[in-house]
Amino acid sequence: MAIRPILHYPDKRLRIPGKPVEDFGADFQQLIEDMAETMYAAPGVGLAAPQIGVSLRVFIIDVATGEDEPSQLRVFANPEILELQEEIAFDEGCLSFPGAREEIQRAARVRVRAQDQHGEPFELETDGLLAIAIQHENDHLDGKLMIDRLGVLRRRMLHRQMLKRAATESRASV
Numbered sequence: 016m017a018i019r020p021i022l023h024y025p026d027k028r029l030r031i032p033g034k035p036v037e038d039f040g041a042d043f044q045q046l047i048e049d050m051a052e053t054m055y056a057a058p059g060v061g062l063a064a065p066q067i068g069v070s071l072r073v074f075i076i077d078v079a080t081g082e083d084e085p086s087q088l089r090v091f092a093n094p095e096i097l098e099l100q101e102e103i104a105f106d107e108g109c110l111s112f113p114g115a116r117e118e119i120q121r122a123a124r125v126r127v128r129a130q131d132q133h134g135e136p137f138e139l140e141t142d143g144l145l146a147i148a149i150q151h152e153n154d155h156l157d158g159k160l161m162i163d164r165l166g167v168l169r170r171r172m173l174h175r176q177m178l179k180r181a182a183t184e185s186r187a188s189v
Contacts, residue, residue, distance in 0.1 A: 036072055121150050
């Protein structure tokens with residue numbers, strides 16, 4: 016297992032849509048282990064493959080937030096959102112936007128079809144944090160980011176904030 020670097024906005028690789036997962040063999044299993052290690056170390060509740068520079072349609076989520084809660088790691092390969100119901104505003108963060116939190120409009124309930132870590136198909140209907148996380152991570156697979164769901168003013172402010180952060184990070188690494 017390895018912790019992989021997470022791409023930060025405005026990295027253009029975050030805009031590359033993922034390709035369908037076709038091979039669920041050893042390389043894919045290693046990718047899932049690396050993604051889990053990376054997500055837990057960050058820490059976050061979800062991570063999509065494009066966030067670590069891998070253009071595949073797969074994301075992982077674990078909404079168990081307390082240390083005493085057992086892991087609920089879920090793998091969603093080749094996900095397809097089948098139904099979205101109601102609407103809710105949710106205060107979201109993103110590992111590709113370090114330190115940023117934005118109120119985003121999402122569906123309150125979601126029904127999704129995907130494949131698990133071994134390629135077995137499943138369908139899930141859920142709400143709450145898991146529904147929000149599924150929609151957020153699925154956006155990453157299409158090259159869509161949290162910033163794209165904001166109004167013009169908030170988008171400009173977040174863009175400037177991330178550019179300033181990137182400039183500070185690049186000066187610190189010299």
